[in-house]
Amino acid sequence: MTSYLQDYITVAVFAAAGFLLVAAAVGLSALLRPRNPSATKSQTYECGIDPVGSGFSQTHVRYYIFALLFLIFDVEAVFIFPWAVRLESLGGFALVEMAIFIAILLAGLVYAIRKGVLQWES
Amino acid sequence: MSAILDNFWWLLAIKVLVVALFIPGFSLVLIFAELKLSAHMQSRIGPYFAGGRWGWAQPLADGLKFMQKEDLVPADADRPVFKVAPMIVLMGTLAVFVIVPFSPKLIVSDLDLGVFYALAAGSIGTVGVLMAGWSSANKYSLMGGLRAAAQLIAYELPLVLAVVGVVIAAGTMSMGGIVAAQAEPWFHIGTFGVRLPYLLQGQVVGFAIFMIASLAELSRIPFDMPIAESELVMGYLTEYSGIRFTMFFLGEYAGMFSMAAIAATLFLGGYYLPGLPIASNAMYVLGPLVLIGKVLVLVFLMIWMRWTFPRLREDQLQSLAWRWLIPLALVNIMATATFKVVF
Numbered sequence: 183m184t185s186y187l188q189d190y191i192t193v194a195v196f197a198a199a200g201f202l203l204v205a206a207a208v209g210l211s212a213l214l215r216p217r218n219p220s221a222t223k224s225q226t227y228e229c230g231i232d233p234v235g236s237g238f239s240q241t242h243v244r245y246y247i248f249a250l251l252f253l254i255f256d257v258e259a260v261f262i263f264p265w266a267v268r269l270e271s272l273g274g275f276a277l278v279e280m281a282i283f284i285a286i287l288l289a290g291l292v293y294a295i296r297k298g299v300l301q302w303e304s
Numbered sequence: 305m306s307a308i309l310d311n312f313w314w315l316l317a318i319k320v321l322v323v324a325l326f327i328p329g330f331s332l333v334l335i336f337a338e339l340k341l342s343a344h345m346q347s348r349i350g351p352y353f354a355g356g357r358w359g360w361a362q363p364l365a366d367g368l369k370f371m372q373k374e375d376l377v378p379a380d381a382d383r384p385v386f387k388v389a390p391m392i393v394l395m396g397t398l399a400v401f402v403i404v405p406f407s408p409k410l411i412v413s414d415l416d417l418g419v420f421y422a423l424a425a426g427s428i429g430t431v432g433v434l435m436a437g438w439s440s441a442n443k444y445s446l447m448g449g450l451r452a453a454a455q456l457i458a459y460e461l462p463l464v465l466a467v468v469g470v471v472i473a474a475g476t477m478s479m480g481g482i483v484a485a486q487a488e489p490w491f492h493i494g495t496f497g498v499r500l501p502y503l504l505q506g507q508v509v510g511f512a513i514f515m516i517a518s519l520a521e522l523s524r525i526p527f528d529m530p531i532a533e534s535e536l537v538m539g540y541l542t543e544y545s546g547i548r549f550t551m552f553f554l555g556e557y558a559g560m561f562s563m564a565a566i567a568a569t570l571f572l573g574g575y576y577l578p579g580l581p582i583a584s585n586a587m588y589v590l591g592p593l594v595l596i597g598k599v600l601v602l603v604f605l606m607i608w609m610r611w612t613f614p615r616l617r618e619d620q621l622q623s624l625a626w627r628w629l630i631p632l633a634l635v636n637i638m639a640t641a642t643f644k645v646v647f
Binding site for chain 2: 188189191192193195196197199200201203204207208210211212214215216217218219221223224225226227228229236238239241242244245248249251252255256259262263266267269270273274277280281284287288291294295299300301302
């Protein structure tokens with residue numbers, strides 16, 4: 183068995199162990215807890231009054247823009263890591279390249295901020 | 305004995321068992337530490353009776369009580385998603401421990417992608433939180449879940465980018481390799497090699513960003529907008545009770561442990577203490593103790609901050625991440641890289 187395969191097996195076994203731990207906790211609790219459902223108990227909580235409208239309500243679009251911004255920078259991070267590991271052997275050329283890459287992305291962030299993405303009140 | 309330790313499967317089983325039993329146990333210790341420290345910091349009484357002296361059994365009693373509580377699912381909720389969400393949060397947190405090195409040998413697996421794996425596995429929790437917020441069919445939960453998702457992804461970036469400085473300095477992403485790199489002499493005075501953790505090798509900014517971002521990733525004060533109890537009841541946890549609530553709760557403290565352990569490994573030298581020989585047998589006993597000591601210091605810092613600072617407003621915490629921490633982390637990367645290439 184190669185060490186490459188062993189890494190994957192280890193992670194898989196550990197994930198399975200995590201699942202077992204969680205399942206054991208839920209199973210044990212199922213043996214101990216009472217079960218008396220009633221209509222009032224399973225009502226949506228809204229500070230004691232009857233809930234108004236649906237719980238799956240509309241939300242602010244702003245969160246969607248944050249997700250977009252995040253995607254750009256997360257991909258950037260994926261590119262930066264391999265570069266960071268090999269930097270010593272790549273030398274000055276890679277440094278300049280990465281400086282340009284980061285500068286372009288920073289310009290994008292500045293643009294988004296100037297456009298008012300972080301502004302919560304108009 | 306050595307035949308067992310050489311067999312891959314036996315060794316794996318032992319490691320998984322040790323780590324999987326240790327994490328929940330240590331999380332209970334952290335919960336107890338939080339109860340006691342918060343009591344002292346705010347001049348309250350805190351746990352006092354359970355188990356006799358110091359009320360040491362309080363977290364155990366709480367856990368047992370939660371186990372016996374009815375498992376309520378709201379009628380309108382998306383049942384399967386609602387039930388699975390806490391499991392995903394807890395499992396994602398546990399998965400991070402695969403790469404935490406407790407000693408040169410006691411690491412479940414020293415992956416080449418170590419740091420990267422930790423950050424990837426750690427962010428699975430975001431999905432669970434969003435699932436919890438959405439599936440509860442509750443307005444508070446939904447707002448809390450969305451706030452949490454926006455906050456977790458905003459602070460994920462500074463967290464990831466702060467680590468890059470260490471990766472550049474060490475030239476590897478393996479956690480064991482990063483500890484070994486910190487055990488190498490940084491420079492020599494005569495024949496005396498000066499060995500320093502990365503925090504003292506110029507990663508001060510990286511460490512500060514990492515700690516701030518990890519507080520936000522754990523949704524702890526001053527970044528607890530997602531569960532701001534004065535406006536959102538309990539955020540995405542509003543509809544949860546019993547064992548499922550416990551899982552979120554345990555996940556938070558296991559998360560504190562994993563974040564502190566990763567920070568200690570990356571910035572404070574992990575299981576290595578300058579002066580100790582890294583290759584000796586003594587490391588197998590001392591290593592875990594040294595790491596736990598460093599973890600406790602960092603956890604104390606987190607608890608201290610929680611009981612000291614007021615909460616940041618939603619737009620303030622977004623602007624802190626995007627306007628300050630991310631650009632600062634990028635500057636830190638370029639500075640570290642320039643230093644590495646030039647010298």
